[in-house]
Structure formats: structure tokens, C-alpha cells
Amino acid sequence: MSQHAPGPAAAPVLALRELTKRFGATIAVDRLSLDVPAGSMVGLLGPNGAGKTTTLSMATGLLRPDGGTALVEGFDVWADPPAAKARMGVLPDGVRMFDRLTGAELLRYHGLLRAMPEPEVERRSGELLAALGLASAASTLVIDYSAGMRKKIGLACALIHAPRLLVLDEPFEAVDPVSGETIREILRGFVASGGTVVLSSHVMELVESICDRVAIIAAGRLLASGTLDEVRQGQPLQRRFLDLVGTQSLATESLSWLRSS
Numbered sequence: 001m002s003q004h005a006p007g008p009a010a011a012p013v014l015a016l017r018e019l020t021k022r023f024g025a026t027i028a029v030d031r032l033s034l035d036v037p038a039g040s041m042v043g044l045l046g047p048n049g050a051g052k053t054t055t056l057s058m059a060t061g062l063l064r065p066d067g068g069t070a071l072v073e074g075f076d077v078w079a080d081p082p083a084a085k086a087r088m089g090v091l092p093d094g095v096r097m098f099d100r101l102t103g104a105e106l107l108r109y110h111g112l113l114r115a116m117p118e119p120e121v122e123r124r125s126g127e128l129l130a131a132l133g134l135a136s137a138a139s140t141l142v143i144d145y146s147a148g149m150r151k152k153i154g155l156a157c158a159l160i161h162a163p164r165l166l167v168l169d170e171p172f173e174a175v176d177p178v179s180g181e182t183i184r185e186i187l188r189g190f191v192a193s194g195g196t197v198v199l200s201s202h203v204m205e206l207v208e209s210i211c212d213r214v215a216i217i218a219a220g221r222l223l224a225s226g227t228l229d230e231v232r233q234g235q236p237l238q239r240r241f242l243d244l245v246g247t248q249s250l251a252t253e254s255l256s257w258l259r260s261s
């Protein structure tokens with residue numbers, strides 16, 4: 001056989017199969033399946049309430065699905081959580097941190113939880129705090145951090161054990177442009193060295209500029225997924241997103257009181 005013959009497609013790093021979650025009468029996520037190939041950066045897009053956070057929470061072991069499975073490098077997140085979780089770093093959205101710890105203490109906690117040797121935790125913590133512009137806030141309680149600083153310390157906690165897969169819910173939300181650029185650089189470097197990233201965002205330009213794949217969901221269903229070009233079909237991502245999700249125009253008389261003074 002030729003050395004250059006294409007081998008079988010590599011197994012996805014993250015495989016979601018028919019994930020489903022209901023909250024009472026609401027179907028937040030409806031039989032959602034998605035493959036995330038190794039070395040890709042996938043942007044998960046969808047309007048408010050589409051089911052992005054619910055999907056990522058089920059994929060990372062934070063929220064038990066009503067149906068379906070999530071596999072990380074073949075390990076079932078719900079049947080074998082230690083094996084699956086050892087391989088991923090997670091930045092959840094809206095989950096409370098241990099915010100009575102300082103930034104440095106929180107990082108140390110995450111490193112030790114991952115059974116890392118103490119000197120390595122110290123070394124990586126220092127580097128992460130410096131890279132993310134948090135060095136001067138290392139001894140400040142996380143409860144006193146701004147929203148953007150919380151995002152950054154959360155990202156540092158997700159990175160400290162050098163996982164194979166990063167799952168980041170709105171990693172750029174509330175982050176200033178300078179830190180945003182640093183985060184992009186960190187993520188690009190991570191992917192260039194073989195890591196895989198799944199991130200959710202509302203910002204199309206950001207997704208277009210750093211992601212090579214996108215998945216669009218609305219009302220809990222996957223509407224499109226694939227490479228940027230496959231999903232865009234020759235249109236700007238924003239246009240394609242609006243076409244898929246549907247726009248909502250204001251009725252003529254809507255909010256008329258706002259224009260009547």
C-alpha cells in the first residue's frame with residue numbers, strides 16, 4: 001500500500017450523539033449530533049436561548065442529558081467521567097466559581113485537583129496569570145474580579161492541565177480587546193500544536209476570524225455544521241446565520257412611544 005494513501009478518517013475528539021434535554025415543556029436540546037475533528041476550532045453559534053449552554057453543559061459532564069451520549073476521545077462523559085474529564089478543559093458559563101479564593105489560589109486548586117505536581121502548578125499558574133494580564137490581581141479574591149477578569153481566570157483554570165480538548169462557553173464575553181487578542185493567540189497556538197477547541201459565541205466576525213468550523217443551532221436543533229466555507233455557501237456568515245435562523249422584524253407600531261417625544 002502506498003505510504004500516502006489516505007487512512008481511515010480520524011475519530012472525532014468530541015462526538016455528540018442525539019443529545020437531548022427537556023426543562024418541563026421546553027425542549028432545550030433536541031437530538032443534537034455533532035462530530036468535532038481533532039485539531040479543529042469549532043464555533044457554536046445560535047440566538048439567545050438556542051441551547052448552546054445546555055449542549056456544552058451536557059458535553060462536559062455538568063448537566064445530565066435526558067437522552068444521547070457525549071464521547072471525548074471515545075470515553076463516555078457520563079459513563080466514564082474521570083477518563084473523559086481528564087482530557088478536557090472547560091470554561092462554563094454562569095457556573096459559580098470558588099470566588100472566596102484569590103486568583104492564584106483558584107488556579108492552584110484546579111492544578112492540584114488534576115493531580116499535577118506542585119512545582120508545575122506554581123510554574124504554569126505564574127505563566128498563565130502573566131499571559132492573561134492577571135499577575136497584579138493574583139492575590140485578589142476572585143469575588144472582587146470584574147466580569148472579564150473572571151472569564152480570564154476561568155480560562156486559565158481550563159488550561160492549566162494542558163488538556164487535549166477545550167470547551168469554552170462564551171470565552172470572549174466581557175473581555176477587553178487586548179486580552180481578547182491574547183486569548184485568540186493562546187487558542188491559535190493550542191490548535192496549531194494539535195489541540196481541539198469548541199467555543200460558543202454570538203460574535204460572527206470573531207468566529208469567522210478564528211474558527212475553521214461552525215455549527216449553527218436554533219431551538220435546540222442543529223441547523224448546519226461543517227467547515228466555514230461549507231456553512232457560509234459563498235455568503236457572509238452573518239447573512240447565512242440570519243437566513244438559517246430567521247429574522248424578526250418589528251411591527252410598524254412596535255415601540256412607537258420611543259419615537260414620539
Ligand SMILES: Nc1ncnc2c1ncn2[C@@H]1O[C@H](COP(=O)(O)OP(=O)(O)OP(=O)(O)O)[C@@H](O)[C@H]1O
Pocket residue numbers: 023026027028046047048049050051052053054055
Ligand atoms: N435550568 C433551566 N431551567 C429551565 N429552563 C432552562 C434551564 N436552562 C436553560 N433553559 C432553557 O433552555 C433553553 C436553552 O437555553 P440555553 O441557556 O442553553 O441557551 P443559549 O443558546 O446558551 O442562550 P444564550 O445565547 O442566551 O446564552 C432556553 O429556552 C432556556 O430558557
